[in-house]
Amino acid sequence: MSSWIRWAGRAACVVAFVGAAVPALAQIKIGQTAGFSGPVAAGVKEVSDGAKLYLDAVNKAGGVAGQHIELIALDDKFDPALAAENAKKLIDQGVVALFLTRGTPHTQAVMPLLLQHHVPLIGPSTGAMALHNPVNPWLFNVRATYQREAERAVRHLSLIGMDRIALVQVDDSFGADAATGALAGFAGVGKQPVVHEKFDRTKPDMAPIIPKLVKSDAQAVLFIGSGNMVADGVKLLRSAGSRAQVVTLSNNASAGFVKSLGDNARGTVVSQVFPYERSLSAPIVKEALEYGKAAGIGEVTPAMLEGYAAAKVLVEGLRRAAPNITRERLRAALEGFKRVDLGGLELSYSPTDHSGLDYADLSIVGEDGRFKR
Incomplete structure (x- = not known):
């Protein structure tokens, strides 16, 4: 065997070894249960689309500490019992957090699992006071009541x-x-x-x-x-x-x-519960519109803005908990939020306050079917 062939063979082995040693890009698993079918399906889709708009942008830029965020979503058909079943499945799959549940009784059905498994729930798409008071140590609201x-x-x-x-x-x-x-x-x-x-x-x-x-x-x-x-x-x-x-x-x-x-x-x-979705004077709206345009989305709706804001809170928490992200580290990172700027909206948490934002306004549906303020 010639020396060239022997060298090529050794080189091929080295390449194969290095290829095997380099792991695939790690994933940060986030779980969502919501009514993707049933009476709230339209709103759930828009909220989730808004969250995906931001999460996709973060992943495109490299993710969090070199890890992509994987959102695993299950349909609970707006059934509280199924919402709890889905949440347990997601927790068993190793999600770092639950995210954007929809509905008051549905989120309440999930809440016992948070304490039992020490898993945070971030940005439930409901403004129920029961989620604010008393404070659940593992639940972090984003929107007003x-x-x-x-x-x-x-x-x-x-x-x-x-x-x-x-x-x-x-x-x-x-x-x-x-x-x-x-x-x-x-x-x-x-x-x-x-x-x-x-x-x-x-x-x-x-x-x-x-x-x-x-x-x-x-x-x-x-x-x-x-x-x-x-x-x-x-x-x-x-x-x-x-x-x-x-x-x-x-x-x-x-x-x-x-x-x-x-x-x-x-x-x-x-x-x-968020600024006017077409007002460029609100930085969070301007940013969402820019990402939406890049993704080929014509406009951002109020529901999409809610999901977008919740995703920003999630990502900021993950960044502060990185590089070794665990459920406990994520909870601690969130409770350390002090006047975090989401884009013209400041959000704070503490061990005794998980309420998030307190913004509330009114809109009216115009002749064109769009919300006006």
């Missing part, structure tokens, strides 16, 4: 001269929580709802409620429920001849909800 939204909505309606305001809520923990804020708003302006009705979450039926709203001659109706439920209620309300102002909360701040309203969309008031 439903109570704050509902109270502000009622106060606004009173301020513009509406005295006959009705309240219609889903009969679950989300509805009860948001209604608490609404009733605080009524008390603050010395009024009571002319009608206060509840409907079942699993089998929503607005038909018995609509005649009561019409009979009360309500000037405005605050609907608390998921997008499809509210859209059905508005359709029946309009069919019954009522022109009452329709108001709902930020869980319905999505283009999908507007589409579900159809011809009834124009003039609907929807509360918002």
Whole structure:
């Protein structure tokens, strides 16, 4: 055998050895359970698309400490029991954190697992007060509470001269929580709802409620429920001849909800928990729009902005926990947040405060089907 052949053979062995020794790019596994099908599917998709917009940009730039972020998403069909099952599966798969759960009872079903397995949940897409108080050491909110939204909505309606305001809520923990804020708003302006009705979450039926709203001659109706439920209620309300102002909360701040309203969309008031999604004066919006343009996305919706902000919190926590990222190190990193700038919005956490942001505003659906402020 010639010396050249012997050298080439040894070189090939070295190359093969080096190739085998170099590991594939490590992944940081993040788990998500949400209703990708069912009554909140449109909103869930938009929130998740917003998060993906930022996570993709981070991965394209090299990830966190040389590791790409892998988001593993499971569909819980907006079923609390399935949400808990999915969360357990994700935890068993070794996710560093759970992320962007959707729904109040659904997140509450997941919460016992956080303490049991010492895994953080970041940015649940719900503003339930039960997620803020008492503080769960493993749950980190990003957005404002439903109570704050509902109270502000009622106060606004009173301020513009509406005295006959009705309240219609889903009969679950989300509805009860948001209604608490609404009733605080009524008390603050010395009024009571002319009608206060509840409907079942699993089998929503607005038909018995609509005649009561019409009979009360309500000037405005605050609907608390998921997008499809509210859209059905508005359709029946309009069919019954009522022109009452329709108001709902930020869980319905999505283009999908507007589409579900159809011809009834124009003039609907929807509360918002992030800056105006077309305002370039807000750095977080400008950044999201730039990433969206690069990704071929025409516009950013309010729901997408919520997911985008939650992803920024997640990534900042991972960066501070790096390079040896564990669930415990991530939790400690998040609790060390002091006035972290998300892009014109400052967020802080501490061992006694996991509330995140407190921003709340109102928008109205315009003739073009887009939110205006």
